Amino acid sequence: MKHLLGIQTLDKTTIELIFETATEFKNVLNRPIKKVPSLRDITVANIFFENSTRTRLSFELAEKRLSADVVNFTASSSSVKKGETLLDTVNNILAMKVDMVVMRHASVGAAQFIADRTAAQVINAGDGTHEHPTQGLLDAFSVREKLGEVAGKKIAIIGDIMHSRVALSNIFTFLKLGAEVRVCGPATLIPRHIAALGVSVSHQVQETLAWCDVANVLRIQLERQQIKYFPSLREYAAYFGITKAMLDNLNKPIVLMHPGPVNRGIELSSDAADSPHSIILDQVENGVAVRMAVLYLMAQYRDKILAVSA
Amino acid sequence: MRIIPANQILIQNVLLIDPFSPWHRQYVNLALEQGYICQVSPVEQDLQISLQNFRIFPANGLSMTIGWFDLGAHFQDPGNEHKETLTSGCQAATQGGFTEVALLPNTQPVIAHKQEVAYILQHNQPSQIVKVHPLAAVTQDTAGKELTEMIDLIHAGAVGFTDGSKPLWNTDILLKTLQYLQPWDALLLNRPEDTWLAQLGQMHEGIQSTFLGLKGIPALAETLMVERDINLLRYAGGKLHFTQISASDSLPLIAQAKQAGLSVSADVSALHLTLTDENLHQLDTACKISPPLRSHIDREALWQALANHTLDVICSGHHPQDEESKNLEFDLADFGAIGLETFFGSLNTYAPQWLLEDAMLAKFTSAPRQLLRQPLPALREGEKANFTLFDPQKIWTVNEQTIFSRSKNSPFWGQQLQGKAVAVCHNGLWAELD
Numbered sequence: 048m049k050h051l052l053g054i055q056t057l058d059k060t061t062i063e064l065i066f067e068t069a070t071e072f073k074n075v076l077n078r079p080i081k082k083v084p085s086l087r088d089i090t091v092a093n094i095f096f097e098n099s100t101r102t103r104l105s106f107e108l109a110e111k112r113l114s115a116d117v118v119n120f121t122a123s124s125s126s127v128k129k130g131e132t133l134l135d136t137v138n139n140i141l142a143m144k145v146d147m148v149v150m151r152h153a154s155v156g157a158a159q160f161i162a163d164r165t166a167a168q169v170i171n172a173g174d175g176t177h178e179h180p181t182q183g184l185l186d187a188f189s190v191r192e193k194l195g196e197v198a199g200k201k202i203a204i205i206g207d208i209m210h211s212r213v214a215l216s217n218i219f220t221f222l223k224l225g226a227e228v229r230v231c232g233p234a235t236l237i238p239r240h241i242a243a244l245g246v247s248v249s250h251q252v253q254e255t256l257a258w259c260d261v262a263n264v265l266r267i268q269l270e271r272q273q274i275k276y277f278p279s280l281r282e283y284a285a286y287f288g289i290t291k292a293m294l295d296n297l298n299k300p301i302v303l304m305h306p307g308p309v310n311r312g313i314e315l316s317s318d319a320a321d322s323p324h325s326i327i328l329d330q331v332e333n334g335v336a337v338r339m340a341v342l343y344l345m346a347q348y349r350d351k352i353l354a355v356s357a
Numbered sequence: 358m359r360i361i362p363a364n365q366i367l368i369q370n371v372l373l374i375d376p377f378s379p380w381h382r383q384y385v386n387l388a389l390e391q392g393y394i395c396q397v398s399p400v401e402q403d404l405q406i407s408l409q410n411f412r413i414f415p416a417n418g419l420s421m422t423i424g425w426f427d428l429g430a431h432f433q434d435p436g437n438e439h440k441e442t443l444t445s446g447c448q449a450a451t452q453g454g455f456t457e458v459a460l461l462p463n464t465q466p467v468i469a470h471k472q473e474v475a476y477i478l479q480h481n482q483p484s485q486i487v488k489v490h491p492l493a494a495v496t497q498d499t500a501g502k503e504l505t506e507m508i509d510l511i512h513a514g515a516v517g518f519t520d521g522s523k524p525l526w527n528t529d530i531l532l533k534t535l536q537y538l539q540p541w542d543a544l545l546l547n548r549p550e551d552t553w554l555a556q557l558g559q560m561h562e563g564i565q566s567t568f569l570g571l572k573g574i575p576a577l578a579e580t581l582m583v584e585r586d587i588n589l590l591r592y593a594g595g596k597l598h599f600t601q602i603s604a605s606d607s608l609p610l611i612a613q614a615k616q617a618g619l620s621v622s623a624d625v626s627a628l629h630l631t632l633t634d635e636n637l638h639q640l641d642t643a644c645k646i647s648p649p650l651r652s653h654i655d656r657e658a659l660w661q662a663l664a665n666h667t668l669d670v671i672c673s674g675h676h677p678q679d680e681e682s683k684n685l686e687f688d689l690a691d692f693g694a695i696g697l698e699t700f701f702g703s704l705n706t707y708a709p710q711w712l713l714e715d716a717m718l719a720k721f722t723s724a725p726r727q728l729l730r731q732p733l734p735a736l737r738e739g740e741k742a743n744f745t746l747f748d749p750q751k752i753w754t755v756n757e758q759t760i761f762s763r764s765k766n767s768p769f770w771g772q773q774l775q776g777k778a779v780a781v782c783h784n785g786l787w788a789e790l791d
Contacts (some may be wrong), residue, residue, distance in 0.1 A: 055568065069509065133686055154686030155559075155571050156640035176569035215570050239575070243564040273557055 048343045050162045050169045053178035054219035062223060066188050068340035069333070076112065076336055085343050086115035092145040092300040094120045095172070096152040101307055101331065102172055102182075102296065106149050109338035113346075118145065137161050147345065150174075168345050176210050182306050183216030187224055189330045190261055193302055200257030203255045205231045206265030206287070206314055209238050209276070213265055213306045218244055231255040232287060235276040252287055256297055263304040264289055264314050284313045291318035302326055358452060358761070360486060363392045363742050363787040365712040367408055370400050371746065375423055375736040376715055380518035384418065387736075392785030394434035414780070414789075416746060421719050423734040424456025424743040424783050428624055428725040429492070429546070429552060429600055430675035430697060431521070432458075435476060436465025441677040446697075447487040448466040449762035450704045451788050453673070453697035454745040459729060462494040469494040469505045471478025471513035478514050486786040490516040490729065492546065495534050504533065506606050511541055516729045519546035519600065522647060522692075526552050528589065535595035544728055546598045549607070550574075550648060551580035559688055561603075561634040561649040569640070571687070576604035584609045587614045590621060598728060599623040599637060601649040602668060605658030612667040622728055623667070625659050626674030628696055631703040632656075632768055642683045642690035643768045646674065660708065663720060670728065671720040673700045677764030681686050695762045698755070702774030705749055709775070714748060722788075742787075746780040753777050759791060 048063060075083055087343045091110045095103055103119070110117045115144065120140060131139075148165075150158050151172040158171035173179040191197050202221045208214045208230045221228050228246040230237055242248055256262055267283060275284055294301055303315075303324040311317045320327060373380045373387070380397055388404055388411065396404050432446035441449075450458045457487040460477060462468035468477060468491055477491040493515035497503040500523075507518060518538065525531045525547050534545055555578045560566050562573020583599060587610060590597045599611065602623050614621045629644060633653045636644045644650055662668040676693030683690050684700045696703075700721075705712050712718070726733050734743035753759055755769045780789050 134684070152686070154688045155569055156687045159640060160686055175570065176572075212570060215568075238565045238567045239562060239573075240564050243567060 048341070050158075051180050051341050051345070052158050052162060052171045053092055053171065054180045054183045054216045054223070054352070055178070057180070057223070059223050062184065062187070062220065064342045065184055065344065066191060068343055069188055069336040072339040072343070073333065073336040074297060082112055082114060084114045086110065086113035086346050089146045089346055089349070090118065090144065091147045091149060091342070092118045092120060092140050094140065094148055094150045096150070097173065098123055099151055099172070102151065105334040106172060106330070106338055109335050109342055112241060112335070113339055113342055115342070133157065133160065134164055137165060141165055143169050144336050146349065147342070171346070173212050175212065175214055178216045179212040180216050181338050181341060182213050183220035184304070185313050185330060185334045185342070186217055186263060186304060187220045188303065189304065189326055189333045192329070192333065193326055196261065197221060200226045200261060201229070201259045202226045202261045202263065203229045203231055203259035204263045204265065205252060205255060205289070207267055208232055208241065208265070209236045210268045211265045217263060218246055221244070229255060229258060233277050233283070244314065252289060253293060256289070256293060256301065259301065261302040261304060262289070263306075265308065265312055266308065266313040267314055278347070288312075288314055289319050290314065290316040291322045294319060294322060294324050300303045304330060307331065358783060358788055358791055359450070359785050363389045363782050363785050365390055366464045366486045366787055367404070367411045367413045367446040368413060368416050368421075368746070371419055372418060372420045372422055373397070374718060375630070375738050377733070378736040380736065387421075389742050389782065389787065392742055393766055394736065394738055397736070397738055397758055415466050419746055419748050419779060420713070421736065421744050421746045422598045423722050423736060423745070424781060425454045425721050425745050425778075426674070426731075427455050427458045427462050427697065427721070428670050428672040428726045428728070429521075430673055431460050431461050431463060431677065431679055431693070433464060434499045439763070440679050443477070443489060445761065445763040446677075447480070447485060447489065449675070449695070449697040449760070450487045451781055452761045452778070452790055453700050453746055455697060456743055456745065456781055456783035457490060457731070458487060459490040459492050459516060459725070461519065462492055463521040463523065467494045467499050468492070468515075469497055471509055474510060474513040474515050483785065486781060486788050487782050488784065490731070491515045492519050492521070492526050494518070495520050495525060495545065496530060501525055501527045501530060504517050504530065504537070507537060507543070508541065511543055517544040517546055518733065520548070524548045524550040524552060528585065531586065532589050532593050535590060535593040535597065539595045542596070542730070544596050544598055547586060549579050549586060549602075550599050551578040554578035554581070558649070560637055560645065560719075563634055563652055565637060566587060569637070575673075575678060576606055576651060576655070579604045579648060580606040580610065585612045587619065587621065590614070590619050591617075596620040599650055601626050601629070601672070602659070602673060603651050603653045603655060608658055608662045608667050612665070615667065624670035624672045625663070625668050626672050626696065627700045628674045628694055628703050628768065629783040630656060630659055630671065632705045636768060640687045641768065642685065643694055643766050643770065645687065645690055645692055646676065646694045647692035650766050660711070663717065669720065671704070672725075675762075677762050678766045679764055683766050689761045693766065695760070695764055695767050698760050698762065699767055699769045700752065701747060701778060703769055704777045705776030706774045709749070736759045742782045744782050745778050747776065749776045751775070751777040751779065782788065
């Protein structure tokens with residue numbers, strides 16, 4: 048794997064290889080000595096043009112557990128827009144002999160843009176409203192871990208589908224692995240042509256919860272909405288928020304997921320987020336293992352290229 | 358490109374295509390003197406003049422029409438001369454086979470007063486092979502609020518009125534413009550797009566935009582305005598032309614309005630006839646244009662609408678943007694693609710035989726002139742020479758050697774196209790093209 052830019056261009060075999068590798072790394076992470084030397088000669092730059100605490104931390108931990116040298120760069124997209132271009136910023140960092148770039152950016156295709164124009168290996172850590180591939184992978188990995196397999200499972204993605212890069216990466220990952228996928232949320236937050244991706248659409252949360260084996264609840268991204276898509280958070284919480292009582296009333300086991308950070312009391316009530324249905328913290332733990340697997344497989348690709356050229 | 362006086366030149370064996378000429382669809386020899394067509398005769402006959410000192414141009418069966426006319430190009434001059442100047446734009450037009458170009462008013466400042474019209478017109482010198490025709494703004498600063506002094510602008514030489522790439526969103530302004538222009542029989546051109554539905558949109562709303570997670574511009578943004586504008590036209594009277602129709606759903610509305618006898622016309626750009634939203638799958642910013650490239654269903658419908666005369670004109674959609682505006686993250690990149698040089702090649706590559714029918718060639722020769730009430734050149738003896746000579750078979754590559762526009766934002770960059778203008782003649786000048 049040269050880059051990880053999105054799930055749409057990834058095949059099922061590669062996804063499964065990532066999962067097998069992640070399983071190994073998860074074992075490593077549960078050992079007293081959590082570090083392996085796989086990325087010892089590699090320098091990774093985490094370039095975040097958008098605020099992120101957990102994704103950056105998760106990547107940084109994954110890199111350090113693999114013994115990579117790590118540098119971090121954080122800037123707001125708007126300040127970069129006014130001055131240096133994205134390409135210049137990244138080229139400056141690469142001139143300092145960085146091998147891999149983990150990048151989050153507010154623009155769709157930003158990771159692809161860098162991959163096309165520089166020699167670095169690129170991991171997309173979120174490009175605008177497009178993809179967040181490692182999140183898609185770790186979500187599917189977590190479902191697989193919890194339910195044994197993904198194929199045949201009914202996965203609901205609930206919330207702001209339109210502005211969520213997690214939604215697209217989840218849809219692509221789960222469909223490739225043979226799950227059924229349904230998206231649910233206010234009609235204004237569901238792209239008009241989403242069914243063309245092979246998912247069903249609902250606007251009723253209770254009905255969707257009754258249908259699914261797994262409910263992946265997305266964060267309401269008010270900061271990414273430049274246009275008003277629903278009247279108020281109060282109304283959203285009342286009609287699209289999920290409570291523990293709703294989950295308990297289902298009389299069936301259900302797996303509750305959230306990519307974090309949770310807006311408690313809006314898309315999820317606290318008692319739902321903290322309920323036994325929730326695997327939110329398992330997702331966080333798996334995030335490090337899955338990101339280690341991705342970095343490791345990309346380093347393998349790099350070694351192969353270097354071996355050929357040597 | 359080599360430009361010399363159109364004097365004492367003999368074009369041998371050319372297929373003359375001009376329904377208004379007695380030589381229509383015949384292979385002829387054609388002699389030029391002092392910028393005029395001095396003699397035309399069938400290839401098998403000798404010319405009746407002495408050809409001593411004549412420069413011979415063997416056309417070897419190439420085709421000739423009256424000079425091509427572009428109904429709406431952005432030249433970015435004044436204001437953004439680093440993207441295109443009047444001179445570089447005219448070179449691009451020549452290279453593309455155009456002898457006349459109507460210029461959209463979206464410059465800085467906007468073409469909204471007689472001095473700005475005069476600035477455009479002063480470029481029409483004896484040394485220029487391409488004639489530019491200024492289209493003036495309907496509203497000050499193209500902001501859609503305050504009308505420009507349109508009568509004054511007509512007298513200054515404006516050939517029509519439009520806010521160019523800015524839609525006339527204010528219904529009252531559109532109504533008043535239609536009424537105000539009627540006594541002058543001047544054409545109002547409007548870009549139909551609902552600015553609310555299109556806000557923050559990056560590309561056509563469809564499956565491709567869903568895959569990419571980009572905010573779409575629904576076809577509805579266009580059809581709603583087409584419908585609104587036709588209703589206003591029915592109420593106010595006058596003449597209305599829709600620029601750059603992109604959506605199939607707009608077409609029945611225009612066809613019905615024409616059937617109802619309204620003075621409505623419409624154009625489509627060569628870009629929308631040859632590309633679709635699928636060209637954006639790698640986020641190529643050269644394909645980020647406004648109105649957006651739509652689906653292949655829309656593209657097919659646009660071709661059909663040309664054939665059945667719902668659409669009257671094919672324009673270049675020429676909109677130069679420099680590298681700093683285009684080599685960016687997709688959502689930060691500006692809209693626009695150059696189109697003058699690739700106009701014929703792209704269309705002819707996409708629909709080789711179709712384009713060469715009389716009715717299709719009229720869409721970028723006679724039809725735009727008739728809409729703007731500009732004189733129609735003719736390929737007859739005694740007429741001022743204004744024609745384009747083209748080779749529908751010629752294969753060429755879009756690159757630094759063939760693109761004369763100051764900007765290089767072509768969706769066809771690096772590609773091979775089939776069909777090219779090889780020479781143009783206008784304003785007493787003859788240009789042999791690269």
